[in-house]
Amino acid sequence: MxxxxxxxxxxxxxxxxxxxxxxxxxxxxxxxxxxxxxxxxxxxxxxxxxxxGGQMAANVGEEYAHLADAHGPEMAGKIVSFTFHNLQKMQELIKEYDAEELSEMQRLKKLRAFLTEDSFEGFQKSIARLESDHPSWKGLYTILDKETLIKVGELMFGRYVVKLTDVRNMASTEQQGEPCFLQEPCxxxxxxxxxxxxxxxxxxxxxxxxxxxxxxxxxxxxxxxxxxxxxxxxxxxxxxxxxxxxxxxxxxxxxxxxxxxxxxHIHPFKGTMTVQDPGNSVPNQGQHLSWGFHYPPTYDPTTKESGYGLYYLGQSAKTGYFYFGGENTRIEDAVSADDSFVGSNSVLHLQSVLPKFFGQRPGSQWKLVSSWSGIMGFSAxxxxxxxxxxxxxxxxxxxxxxxxxxxxxxxxxxxxxxxxxxxxxxxxxxxxxxxxxxxxxxxxxxxxxxxxxxxxxxxxxxx
Ligand SMILES: Cc1cc2nc3c(=O)[nH]c(=O)nc-3n(C[C@H](O)[C@H](O)[C@H](O)COP(=O)(O)OP(=O)(O)OC[C@H]3O[C@@H](n4cnc5c(N)ncnc54)[C@H](O)[C@@H]3O)c2cc1C
The missing domain is CATH 3.50.50.60 (FAD/NAD(P)-binding domain)
Incomplete structure (x- = not known):
């Protein structure tokens, strides 16, 4: 050089x-x-x-109660406004640079499903507090009960309803369209x-x-x-x-x-994504929906693996492939700045979990199209x-x-x-x-x- x-x-x-x-x-x-x-x-x-993972989405709904406790309702409201304004600016920028097709940007609703009653209740309380402190945000989230979810699910998936044995509770859709920006790693x-x-x-x-x-x-x-x-x-x-x-x-x-x-004060955190091909087993909802599956963080003392509470996925409107991520890994593998290899356990885990969410029998695996890891920056x-x-x-x-x-x-x-x-x-x-x-x-x-x-x-x- x-x-x-x-x-x-x-x-x-x-x-x-x-x-x-x-x-x-x-x-x-x-x-x-x-x-x-x-x-x-x-x-x-x-x-x-x-x-x-390509999700242009904010987490301020579920975090609102925590933010309001830590910083007061005014600052928490400012954080909510900032993140949604930022998402709006991202869309404008993509349009300004005529990159909608290249980036595969889609306007979507995000369906968040909660795997336990507790996490769903916490989310509901957080949204209720956001709406009471800041009425102008009313309607941003729609809370669905189990029955409505089934109806919405039937409408959206035909017979491929998100399995309610897995999604034990309800879900909420974010009313404001959340675009999803899908991409391969560079x-x-x-x-x-x-x-x-x-x-x-x-x-x-x-x-x-x-x-x-x-x-x-x-x-x-x-x-x-x-x-x-x-x-x-x-x-x-x-x-x-x-x-x-x-x-x-x-x-x-x-x-x-x-x-x-x-x-x-800041630490690296390694995340892993997979791209999985469901073949003909589920229809392509990539133009309408993205998903988040929330669960309480877990720790398995035998494997020393921690689950960090969230799986997120979007579907490519072009190919139907799922872009699916979420961490279930040992802490020494997660707190790492080395993205030169993809944790094989992380990929196997993501492959084993995704088909189950879409009603496939346990043990089913979809074709792995691609996988990668990247390093995020986290603060306490x-x-x-x-x-x-x-x-x-x-x-x-x-x-x-x-x-x-x-x-x-x-x-x-x-x-x-x-x-x-x-x-x-x-x-x-x-x-x-x-x-x-x-x-x-x-x-x-x-x-x-x-x-x-x-x-x-x-x-x-x-x-
Ligand atoms: C697996 C995964 C999934 C994610 N999914 C989502 C998602 O769905 N939605 C979302 O909003 N966010 C997601 N994120 C987070 C999002 O990608 C990051 O928050 C965002 O890209 C951070 O951008 P950045 O420019 O700050 O950092 P980066 O994109 O990490 O850029 C930092 C750059 O600094 C360079 N660098 C570091 N040190 C040096 C040095 N000494 N000299 C020169 N260059 C250096 C690095 O090579 C790197 O290119 C995800 C992240 C990962 C890893």
Missing amino acids: EPNRELERDYAIIGSGITGMSVAKSLLERHPSATITIFEARTLCSGATGRN GPIDSSRRSSPTSSRSPNRLTIETHTPVESVQNDSSFITPTTSVFPYTIQTPRGPSRVANVVYCTNGYSGHLIPELRG DGLPLIGRLSSSLTGRNGKGEWIAAAFNGYGMANCLMCGDALVSMILGEGSNEWLPGAYELSESRLQNTLATSESISALTPKL
């Missing part, structure tokens, strides 16, 4: 996932002259963004420099360096020269150094690598971290290091607007009006709700 010329850029963005792309897009659109380089360790979107993208529609609108201001892992970041402002006073940070990569004025970490589950002080309080990194976190002087990370498996509902909100902070415009204050990175959050002990407790299997 040829050494890179020494670049001088206003902004280095580390990570080319949806968050890095959002930050780049906002900077290009809102700053008249900013020069930007995106550094990506592998290929474009090779992190969680290119490996996810294949390798060869070129190490690429342009994008955004960059062609702003020629010469954006470069994207793929296959270029950032190995370290230094601040050289103690040696005052004309260069270090404007570009105090050195980004070290195998292709050579670059000097930049600001560093923006969009590294999500990998953030602890370059910022060790964040380890424990379940909320993203957006803001300026302090010197105590970076170990460096300077005020030019920023982060947007920890989307807790719900990037589609958060990343786009979090990237834009971070740009408001970077440009000195203060907090974006949409951004919930609870997402902002603060010392007190790090010491309290994001303390390592809280992360351990959140990960500890509850029996």
